[in-house]
Amino acid sequence: MNAPARALKPKDYASDQEVRWCAGCGDYAVLKAVERVLAEIGADPAGTVFVSGIGCAARFPYYVATYGFHGIHGRAPAIATGVKLANPELDVWVIGGDGDMLSIGATHLAHTLRRNPDLTLLLFNNEVYGLTKGQLSPTAPPGSRTPTSPLGSVESPLSACRFALAAGARFVARGIDTQKDLTGILRAAHDHPGTGFVEILQNCIVYNDGAFAAITERATAAEHQIHPVHGEPLLFGAARDKGLRLAADGSGLEVIEIGADGAGLEEVIRFDRTNLALATMLASLEPPLPVAIGVLYDNPAPVSYERALRAQEEAERARIGEADLGAMLRQGPVWMVTA
Amino acid sequence: MAVVDKVEGETGEEAGLRQPLETAVVRFAGDSGDGVQLTGSLFTLSTALAHHDLATFPDFPAEIRAPAGTTYGVSAFQIHFGGREIRTIGDRPDVLVALNPAALKVNLGDLRPGTVVILDVGSFTERNLRKAGFTEDPREDGSLDPFRVVALDISGLTRRAVADTGLTSREQLRCKNFFALGLVFWMFDRELGPVIEWTRQKFGRKPALCEANIAALKAGHALGETAELPQLPAFQVPPASIAPGLYRAVTGSEALAFGLLDGARKAGLQLTFCSYPITPASPLLHVLARLRGYGVTTFQAEDEIAAVCAAIGASYAGALGVTSSSGPGISLKSEAIGLAVMTELPLVIVNTQRAGPSTGMPTKTEQSDLLQALYGRNGDAPIVVLAAASPADCFTMAREAVRIAVGHMTPVMLLSDGFLANAAEPWKIPDLDTLPAFPVRFRTDPEGFAPYARDERLVRPWVRPGTPGLQHRIGGLEKQHETGEVSYDPENHQRMTDLRWNKVLAVAEDIPEQTLEQGDPGDRVCVVGWGSTYGPISRAVTTRRRRGEKVAHLHLRHLWPLPRNLGRLLSGFEKILVPEMNKGQLVHLLRSQYLVPAMGLSKVSGRPFAVAELEQALDRLSEERP
Numbered sequence: 001m002n003a004p005a006r007a008l009k010p011k012d013y014a015s016d017q018e019v020r021w022c023a024g025c026g027d028y029a030v031l032k033a034v035e036r037v038l039a040e041i042g043a044d045p046a047g048t049v050f051v052s053g054i055g056c057a058a059r060f061p062y063y064v065a066t067y068g069f070h071g072i073h074g075r076a077p078a079i080a081t082g083v084k085l086a087n088p089e090l091d092v093w094v095i096g097g098d099g100d101m102l103s104i105g106a107t108h109l110a111h112t113l114r115r116n117p118d119l120t121l122l123l124f125n126n127e128v129y130g131l132t133k134g135q136l137s138p139t140a141p142p143g144s145r146t147p148t149s150p151l152g153s154v155e156s157p158l159s160a161c162r163f164a165l166a167a168g169a170r171f172v173a174r175g176i177d178t179q180k181d182l183t184g185i186l187r188a189a190h191d192h193p194g195t196g197f198v199e200i201l202q203n204c205i206v207y208n209d210g211a212f213a214a215i216t217e218r219a220t221a222a223e224h225q226i227h228p229v230h231g232e233p234l235l236f237g238a239a240r241d242k243g244l245r246l247a248a249d250g251s252g253l254e255v256i257e258i259g260a261d262g263a264g265l266e267e268v269i270r271f272d273r274t275n276l277a278l279a280t281m282l283a284s285l286e287p288p289l290p291v292a293i294g295v296l297y298d299n300p301a302p303v304s305y306e307r308a309l310r311a312q313e314e315a316e317r318a319r320i321g322e323a324d325l326g327a328m329l330r331q332g333p334v335w336m337v338t339a
Numbered sequence: 340m341a342v343v344d345k346v347e348g349e350t351g352e353e354a355g356l357r358q359p360l361e362t363a364v365v366r367f368a369g370d371s372g373d374g375v376q377l378t379g380s381l382f383t384l385s386t387a388l389a390h391h392d393l394a395t396f397p398d399f400p401a402e403i404r405a406p407a408g409t410t411y412g413v414s415a416f417q418i419h420f421g422g423r424e425i426r427t428i429g430d431r432p433d434v435l436v437a438l439n440p441a442a443l444k445v446n447l448g449d450l451r452p453g454t455v456v457i458l459d460v461g462s463f464t465e466r467n468l469r470k471a472g473f474t475e476d477p478r479e480d481g482s483l484d485p486f487r488v489v490a491l492d493i494s495g496l497t498r499r500a501v502a503d504t505g506l507t508s509r510e511q512l513r514c515k516n517f518f519a520l521g522l523v524f525w526m527f528d529r530e531l532g533p534v535i536e537w538t539r540q541k542f543g544r545k546p547a548l549c550e551a552n553i554a555a556l557k558a559g560h561a562l563g564e565t566a567e568l569p570q571l572p573a574f575q576v577p578p579a580s581i582a583p584g585l586y587r588a589v590t591g592s593e594a595l596a597f598g599l600l601d602g603a604r605k606a607g608l609q610l611t612f613c614s615y616p617i618t619p620a621s622p623l624l625h626v627l628a629r630l631r632g633y634g635v636t637t638f639q640a641e642d643e644i645a646a647v648c649a650a651i652g653a654s655y656a657g658a659l660g661v662t663s664s665s666g667p668g669i670s671l672k673s674e675a676i677g678l679a680v681m682t683e684l685p686l687v688i689v690n691t692q693r694a695g696p697s698t699g700m701p702t703k704t705e706q707s708d709l710l711q712a713l714y715g716r717n718g719d720a721p722i723v724v725l726a727a728a729s730p731a732d733c734f735t736m737a738r739e740a741v742r743i744a745v746g747h748m749t750p751v752m753l754l755s756d757g758f759l760a761n762a763a764e765p766w767k768i769p770d771l772d773t774l775p776a777f778p779v780r781f782r783t784d785p786e787g788f789a790p791y792a793r794d795e796r797l798v799r800p801w802v803r804p805g806t807p808g809l810q811h812r813i814g815g816l817e818k819q820h821e822t823g824e825v826s827y828d829p830e831n832h833q834r835m836t837d838l839r840w841n842k843v844l845a846v847a848e849d850i851p852e853q854t855l856e857q858g859d860p861g862d863r864v865c866v867v868g869w870g871s872t873y874g875p876i877s878r879a880v881t882t883r884r885r886r887g888e889k890v891a892h893l894h895l896r897h898l899w900p901l902p903r904n905l906g907r908l909l910s911g912f913e914k915i916l917v918p919e920m921n922k923g924q925l926v927h928l929l930r931s932q933y934l935v936p937a938m939g940l941s942k943v944s945g946r947p948f949a950v951a952e953l954e955q956a957l958d959r960l961s962e963e964r965p
Contacts, residue, residue, distance in 0.1 A: 015812070017824070046807045051652070054815075062812050062825065067804035069655055070814025071648065072678050078645035082652025082660060083804070085611050085636050090656065090804055108648075111641035309636060316632030325600055325633050326771045330585065333384050333537065334768070339583040 007042065010035035015065040021056060026177030026202035030124065031063055033182040034093075038064075040187060048091045051080040053105055055097040056131050057124035057202075074105020077112035077121065081305075084117045088306040091190075094121040098139045099129050102158050106138075114168035116194040118304040120186070123199050124177075125160055128208035146207075160199040161283035161296060165276065171196040172279060172297040176216055177203060179293065188295050194304045215291045226290040228282060230298075233268040236290050243268030244290075253281050255289065274299040357528065357575035362421025364429030365523060367516075368446055369438030369459075370407050371400055371414040374516040379416025381520060383588060384537065385529045386420045387765055390578035393420035394874065395588075396428040396762045396947075399702065408470040410441045422577035426874040428762065430949035434526070436519050438462065438493070440471035447477075452485040455572060457522065459515065461494025489570045491562075493518055500558035504551040514548075514555035521559025527574055531560060582767060589766040591730040591759035592622035595689065598737025600633055603659045605738070605776040606745045610635040611653035613646040614663045618701040619757040620691035623663050643671035647688070651675060654684040655813075657781065657803030659741060663689040665757075666708050667698065673716050676750055678815045680720040680839060683791070683799050685744035685751075688722075689737075692756040694945045703945025704757035706870045707921035712752045713899055713928070719836050721843040723747070724899040726754040728873035731766045733759060736896060742777045747846050748798050754898070756920075758871045758947050785809055790823035796849075797842035844900050853902035857884060858891025864960060865912040867937065869895040869925055872918055872948055879953035890957065895925070906933040914960055916940055918948055 013035045021027045038048070048066035052058035054073035061068030067090075071079045080094045101109045101123045112121070128146070129135040135148040139160060144153040164172045171192040175185040177200055189196030201212045215224045226236040226244065234244040235258075245267045247254040256263040272278060279297035303311070320328075365382065369375045376397050386393050398415040405412030419429035434455045437443040439462040450456065460478070468476055477483050478490065497515040498508070506514075517538075524531060535553050542549035563571060589597075603610035612635055614624040628637045636658075640646035643664055650660030664672065669690045679686040692708045694700035708715075712724045723743050727736040733755060740753040782788065782800035785808035791799050802809045811823060819826035820834055856873075857880050858865070868876045873894050880892040891912070895901070909915060909929065915937035917926040923939035930937055940956045942948055 017812075045810050047805050049656075049804045052814075061814070065810060067810050068812035068814075069652070069682075070812065070816065071651075072674055072815055075644060075648040075675065078640065078648035079652035079655070081638070081645075082611065082613065082649030082654075083656040084652075085613075085638055085649065086609065086653040086656035086658035086660075087803070087805065107641055108645055111645070313631050313636065320632045323632075324771075325597070325604065326768075328630070328633060329587065329597060329768050329771075332587065333387075334585055334587045335387050336585050337390060337581045337583050 008039055008045070010039045013038045013043070013045065013065050015063055017062045019063050020059065022206050024205040025056070026126065026204070027057060027060070027124065029177045030122070030182070030200055030202065031060065033186055034064070036183045037186045037190060040183070041190065043091060047089065048093070049083055050093045050095060051076050051083065052095040053100040054131070055100045055129075056204075057095055057097040058100060060095040074100050074103070075108060076100065077105065077108040077119075080119050081112055081115070081117055084119065084306040085309070088118070088310060092119050094119050096123060097130070098123065098125045098127060098137045098160070102160060102163065103138045106158075106163070110163070110167040113164055113195055113197060115305040116168070116170055116301050117306050118194055120190045120196045121198070122186070123160055123197070124202040125199050126202045126204040126208055127211050128204050130204050130207055134207035159283060162280060164197045164199070165280050165283060165297060169197045169297070170194045170299050170301050171295070172283065173198045173295045174201070174283070174291075174293055175199070176201045176212065176293060178216070181294075185294060188298065192298060193300050214287055224287060224290055225293045226285070227294045228271040228273070228292060228296065230271055230273045230295075232271060233265060234271050235268060245269055253285065253289070273297060357573045360421070360433070360574045360576050361423060362419060362425065362429075363434065363527070363574060363576055364417065364419045364432045365434045365436070366415055366417045366432035366446065367436045367519070368413055368415040368442035369436075369516065370441065371402070371405055371412045372407060372513075373414070373438045374513065375414045375416050375438070378516040378520050379418060381534050381537065382523065383418055383763065385524065385534055386418060387586065387588060388533050389527075389529060390581065391420040391422065391576060392425040392579040392581060392765065393418060394425045394428050394762060394764050395419075396758065408439060408441055408467045410445050410471055413442050413445045415442070415446070420576065422579050424579065425764075426878045427950060428874075428947070430951050434523065436523060438515065438519065440467045440473055440477075443477065444471045444473060447482070450486055454486050455489065455570075456483065456486045457489045457491065457519065459493035459519070460490045461492040487570050487572070489568060496558065496562065497555050501551040501554050504554060505547050506551050510548065511551065514551050517552040517555040518559035521556040521561075522563050524556075525560045525563030526572065527576060531556060581765070584767040586765045586767055588763045589730055589734070590622070590761055590763045591727065591733040591755055592691075592761070593626055594730055594733035594766065595727070595737045595753075595755060596623055596626040596630070598734040599627070599661055599687070599741065600630065600635060601734075601771055601774065602738040602741025604634060605774065605778070606659060606741055607778045608657075608659040608745070610661060611638065611650060611658040612636070612661045612663070613638040613640055613649040613653070615640050615643045615646045615668060617643075617665045617668045619693055619760045620663050620665045620668070620689070622760060623689060623691070643668040644675060647672040647675040647686075650686055651679050651682070651684060654679070654686055655682070655804070657801070659685065659687070659745065661687040661689070663691070665691050665693045665701070666695045666711070669708065669711060670715070676722065677716045677718060677720045679750040680716070680722060681815050681818070682813045683748045683839075685748055685801070687740045687744050688750060688752045690752060690754050691760045692754060694943065700945050702757065704871065704947065705920045705943060705945065706754070706756050706872070707924065707943065708754065709869070709898065709921065709924040710927070712754060719840060721840050721899070723749055723751040723843060723846055724754065725751060726870040726896055726898055727759060728870060728894055728896060730759055730762050730764045732873075732896075734766070734769075738774070739896075743846055743849070745779050745801075746777060746798070746849065747796065747842065748801060749843060749846070754870060756871050781806070782809065789821045791818050792821050793838070793842075796845050797838055847900040847903045850897045850900075850902060852904045853893065853895070853908055855908075856892040856894050857881065858889070860891075860908060860911045862889040862891040862912065864889065864914045864916060864957065865891045865893050865909065866953070866957075867893045867895065867909070867915055867917045867925070867929065869898060869919070872920065875948040875950050875953055876918060878950045879957065882950070882954065883957055888957075888961075898925070898928075901932065909933055909935050909937075914938070916956060916960060918942070918953055918956065920948070
């Protein structure tokens with residue numbers, strides 16, 4: 001692939017298409033963050049492919065000046081897997097929403113994560129069906145009133161990050177659409193040599209405005225979010241005076257106030273991004289506990305799926321040596337008929 | 340009937356003792372644990388080495404380990420071989436080997452008077468008879484009187500033959516298929532050497548079992564030679580006149596796999612084969628998964644939808660995406676096939692059809708997905724539809740599917756079926772280097788590029804992502820003519836729908852004109868077939884023509900678009916008979932396309948047409964003569 005002649009800027013990765021999301025949609029912020037990451041990593045637009053399913057988020061590929069494939073509902077991870085099988089050199093991003101990836105396409109998400117091809121996979125979670133006008137999402141909280149649940153949902157929601165960890169993802173992160181460091185999270189997901197999974201809490205201004213306000217409200221965000229840093233104690237709060245420790249009954253994480261009740265910093269767990277059990281506990285935190293934002297798990301596999309397949313195929317080719325298809329057909333029981 | 344009268348004036352000891360047969364049909368049947376399929380494949384190898392033409396078909400139960408002794412646990416293998424061209428697996432067996440009462444029970448209805456029935460009476464215990472559903476012992480109630488019954492305690496004889504091999508009693512009994520095989524080898528004057536050699540290769544890691552099987556084989560053969568059983572006939576079948584060359588046996592699944600591989604090579608592409616296990620399509624994935632050193636990446640997807648979507652992704656990325664399934668799985672793939680229609684990407688979809696609807700009868704054959712292939716998608720979503728006519732033809736048609744898919748940027752569905760997939764026939768191994776190539780030329784020039792611009796055949800360019808300067812976006816939303824941008828413009832949708840339709844119709848200019856397999860355009864009757872009915876139709880028409888009847892055989896391999904001269908060709912016949920293993924799908928298509936008075940002949944029993952059934956239909960047609 002030819003390197004671009006000059007360093008590209010974020011706006012160079014915008015396509016000539018008019019962006020058609022609602023004014024104020026969280027998707028705009030994510031698009032900008034992705035463009036910034038593409039510029040940061042010096043992505044070759046010709047060597048980059050955006051693949052999506054169906055939904056508001058899935059319009060994403062039209063707005064990026066790379067190769068793009070707008071698929072069918074839920075199937076983007078499968079299509080992207082096929083792209084990587086055919087050409088492991090391509091830098092492939094997969095974009096979808098909570099309906100796309102956790103409802104109709106949840107199977108593909110699970111199996112793609114366990115196979116671990118080298119993809120960057122962004123799940124825009126707005127806890128509602130936007131494109132079809134506001135129906136109940138698999139991530140919506142109990143009691144959600146929507147056109148399809150006018151009496152309030154009686155269902156239990158899926159947690160995207162816990163789903164990903166359970167499926168065997170080797171990289172799991174959570175970000176917020178308007179978060180300043182979304183770029184850093186996306187960059188880390190992209191740099192991960194396997195499937196980099198990022199759940200992005202994304203505000204739907206029309207059908208589910210303020211769904212994440214309790215977490216994202218600027219005045220109180222420091223109290224309601226925790227940003228794990230590898231090797232550092234799990235602290236949060238404006239004064240960084242609160243921490244997480246393992247509850248004495250082993251049921252999960254609990255909050256302690258440093259200095260209060262004789263609790264000291266040494267009781268706070270140090271974050272290790274390769275610790276699956278800890279990642280699962282962090283992914284499970286819900287208000288009133290602080291919601292974990294950032295890279296929750298990053299534990300690369302030795303080799304990605306498509307590279308492992310290629311390695312097997314190369315070994316097979318080496319084993320059979322010069323044998324071509326014609327020679328293979330003559331292996332096994334054959335017989336000669338003479339005139 | 341395959342048995343011919345004894346030829347007078349034969350000289351020589353063997354010829355004098357052995358009854359000449361032009362062709363023979365042998366069916367091995369037993370419990371699914373009796374090794375019937377292995378017995379059948381060894382007999383096939385020996386038959387090929389004896390220079391007979393042949394066709395085989397395994398008939399195994401859906402249950403992997405059905406309860407022993409039951410009728411639904413019976414596994415069978417039929418081989419038709421002889422001194423002339425063999426086109427079918429044979430309507431009825433001349434020799435039945437039944438290794439237990441259940442095997443006799445399920446096959447009784449297929450026997451005709453005089454059939455040689457070899458029974459392992461060692462297995463005819465009261466318990467086994469009851470499990471097979473016999474209220475009385477069929478050996479004693481007269482129901483076997485019309486047949487030449489050879490009642491032998493094969494179980495006991497096998498045990499004695501392998502007593503010194505150190506096997507347990509249970510293991511000894513598992514050699515009884517080799518004993519029966521040895522006996523049948525003697526009946527047909529076969530050499531034991533090649534099969535012994537093959538057995539040593541196959542069972543080399545288990546020397547005791549290997550030697551026991553060989554001992555049982557030899558004992559069965561020796562019994563035939565020395566026991567002078569009055570009921571046990573010896574046959575002499577002449578070698579067939581076969582075109583010289585190097586041969587191997589292929590099933591339809593194997594031939595299809597080889598054809599896809601050669602097709603991809605001739606297109607200059609890596610093959611990306613994405614599938615999900617389903618009966619009877621899985622063997623195709625099995626064969627290709629073993630050939631990953633020969634230019635194929637195989638992907639066992641999490642479901643049918645992922646399989647087709649991954650194949651589409653692979654084609655988008657510049658490989659040849661192929662997916663494979665059977666009817667229920669094809670239903671699941673429908674939406675994605677529509678995506679490939681909209682994105683105008685090459686995609687080969689193999690449907691190994693089985694008896695439906697729904698789960699139907701997974702191990703039984705049918706050809707009832709033709710209308711699904713033609714029309715089974717939302718919207719006007721035309722694709723190319725092909726069908727293979729025989730196991731070996733699967734190779735040719737797989738190459739053809741690849742050629743059309745990459746040459747016309749279109750999905751192509753290739754129809755096979757459970758019969759073709761599992762049936763085997765001798766295949767003259769082609770010299771691959773002499774087969775035509777159809778190299779793909781990817782678009783690389785940014786000058787004047789538009790993703791949905793078309794050439795004179797209405798084909799859009801294929802661009803590999805990674806190509807500088809040609810970045811573009813495609814998807815399932817309606818495309819603006821030429822630019823490929825999303826469009827809701829009413830006139831554009833009309834135009835694009837017409838273009839997609841006409842693009843597929845234009846494939847008719849790139850396929851051969853239809854010819855007749857047998858007969859002439861001036862004949863009175865034309866039998867029109869497609870798919871695996873080729874063999875029985877061909878044999879029935881040959882028989883009729885030898886009697887001077889004006890019957891032609893036309894076999895369609897290109898089902899959409901239809902060959903450009905087909906309407907003209909059909910209009911010359913007074914009567915058109917369309918035998919199909921469905922309720923009349925091709926006949927529906929032909930009548931609607933050409934307004935010809937074609938008549939259907941439907942069979943949906945899960946079994947192929949018998950030649951006799953087709954001849955009866957032709958008789959009825961003759962009676963209608965004014």
